[in-house]
Amino acid sequence: MSFRYEIRLSGAGGQGLILVGKIIAEAAAIYDDKNATQSQSYGPEARGGASRSEVIISDGDIDYPKATDIDLLLAMTQEAADKYAGEVKSGGIIVADSDFVKSPPEGDFAVHCLPITQIAEEKVGKKITANLVALGMIHKLSGVISEESVINAIRARVPRGTEEVNIQAFKYGQDLVD
Amino acid sequence: MKARTFMMQGNQAVAEGAIDAGCRFFAGYPITPSSEIAEYLSGRLPEVGGRFMQMEDEIAAMGAVIGASLGGMKSMTATSGPGFSLKQENIGFASMTEVPVVIVNVMRGGPSTGLPTMPSxxxxxQARWGTHGDHPIIVLAPGGVREAYDLTVQAFNMSEEYRVPVILLLDEIVGHVHEKVTLPAPDELVIIDRKKPTVPPEEYLPYVADETLVPPMANFGEGYRYHVTGLVHDETGFPTNVTEEIEAQLMRLNTKLDRYEDEIIQFEETLTEDAKIGVVAYGSTARSARSALLRARDEDISAGMIRLQTIWPFPTDRIREFARQVSHIVVPELNLGQIAHEVEHAARGEAEVVRINRISGEPIHPDEILAAIKEYW
Structure with missing residues (x-):
């Protein structure tokens, strides 16, 4: 059985979860030379509504590109936390934003419920970088992608001119789980 | 030029495949989940000397690609279910007039505007029979991002070689999933261009075919003039009501693909050699199925799959043969059994067809297919 790591990024449309999924997948597949897929599901709305992005990282072929047994769940809303915690595997990890997730899920997994959006707002000075703060936490907690690869992927994927602020947000995220 | 490795989604791979196949004209009207094809080509086509047009609606877009193709441009449009419905009249026109065009339909659930963002x-x-009347059509269904690129190139080649509309059917997962792909260098591709007339313009009869059954096609603007109509026409292209002429043209039109089926029909077999229980699947559903059958093999269940890359014409002969070998054929689909019916027809009772259907917008989980395989093992 080849190595397979499943990440689900869930929250609301507009929180940048699909971008984070693309960064993780690109870091793993292009810069770390593993295999990865990123898929998404979202509603017809441009903003708001439930949004979900999934990344599968493997050293073999990836047939089914959706998460079936989640290793790491990011929940950026209470609704997402409630809906998906049950799909996290035993011994898995949940990263949640305490600004939105007031009652963190309980179960056979490690929960890191921390003020992600608040850090983005107060330390980075840009609430919109909350997704990159979450990425920093995911990077640190999952241990499946190298830091250098994530930073390369951030530089390749975020809008030009915002690289440094996004990398800063990513680093605040890493520090949050130290 | 060298091979290129990217993280890319299926829709983007379709756009890249089109460019590398020589497509230089796109007309369309954006619609989820196909919009990235138009978005991407609006940037890429001008870079390679092509033209991108956003039209007022899908019908006009289909008309525009037919017109561009008559003028000699390899042309494509992309849409989803409701837009595909609108295009049907002009798809029939392309079939009847034998104009090469490629139509991408990134499917959504229907009827009507249905489920825009969910896989289906x-x-x-509809791809086979959406337009009225007996007509030839080729429909290809990629199962992943690299294959979306490859089948787009082939879609252009087939449309040019056989002068038929070719439809690429993607589901939302194949259209939107990002995968690591290595694309070939464009100069490594085999590219087929339409056969042109060898006679001078005054001797050109647009609908006279040689033994290939595919008439040479003159591009407008190169000195040849002829009449293009959706009415049944004779060898000159003008309408005819003469029974013998009608019969000759319509029978040629409707049988011209038959002799090329070996080249057109493509499928991939996984562990079919010793299979006692079969799976027939296509698109993203085949990915769930492959995962399920590999797990079945871990439990010493001899399951094997035929994954359709060409849906129409349907690989009836191979499925019939497969049905003689296996006891059951599991057919998972994100519809209520559109291919299962065809598999049943091909199997003619030699194997029992087991349907797994879903229309709620969620993909079919590998566990569900594994459960079916085990149940009938």
Whole structure:
């Protein structure tokens, strides 16, 4: 059985979860030379509504590109936390934003419920970088992608001119789980 | 030029495949989940000397690609279910007038505007019979990002070689999933261009075919003039009501693909050699199925799959043969059994067809297919 790591990024449309999924997948597949897929599901709305992005990282072929047994769940809303915690595997990890997730899920997994959006707002000075703060936490907690690869992927994927602020947000995220 | 490795989604791979196949004209009207094809080509086509047009609606877009193709441009449009419905009249026109065009339908659930953002395989039959009247059509269904590129190149080649509309059917997962792909260098591709007339313009009869059954096609603007109509026409292209002429043209039109089926029909077999229980699947559903059958093999269950890359014409002969070998054929689909019906027809009772259907917008989980395989093992 080849190595397979499943990440689900869930929250609301507009929180940048699909971008984070693309960064993780690109870091793993292009810069770390593993295999990865990123898929998404979202509603017809441009903003708001439930949004979900999934990344599968493997050293073999990836047939089914959706998460079936989640290793790491990011929940950026209470609704997402409630809906998906049950799909996290035993011994898995949940990263949640305490600004939105007031009652963190309980179960056979490690929960890191921390003020992600608040850090983005107060330390980075840009609430919109909350997704990159979450990425920093995911990077640190999952241990499946190298830091250098994530930073390369951030530089390749975020809008030009915002690289440094996004990398800063990513680093605040890493520090949050130290 | 060298091979290129990217993280890319299926829709983007379709756009890249089109460019590398020589497509230089796109007309369309954006619609989820196909919009990235138009978005991407609006940037890429001008870079390679092509033209991108956003039209007022899908019908006009289909008309525009037919016109561009008559003028000699390899042309494509992309849409989803409701837009595909609108295009049907002009798809029939392309069939009747034998104009090469490529139509991408990234499917959504229907009817009507249905489920814009969720995966579905609801247009398998619409792709075959959406336009009225007996007509030839080729429909290809990629199962992943690299294959979306490859089949787009082939779609252009087939449309040029056989002068038929070719439809690429993607589901939302194949259209939107990002995968690591290595694309070939464009100069490594085999590219087929339409056969042109060898006679001078005054001797050109646009609908006279040699033994290939595919008439040479003159591009407008190169000195040849001829009449293009959706009415049944004779060898000159003008309408005819003469029974013998009608019969000759329509029978040629409707049988011209038959002799090329070996080249057109493509499928991939996984562990079919010793299979006692079969799976027939296509698109993203085949990925769930492959995962399920590999797990079945871990439990010493001899399951094997035929994954359709060409849906129409349907690989009836191979499925019939497969049905003689296996006891059951599991057919998972994100519709209510559009291909299962065809598999049943091909199997003619030699194997029992087991349907797994879903139209709620969620993909079919590998566990569900594994459960079916085990149940009938």
């Amino acid at each position: 395989q609801a247009d398998v039959m």
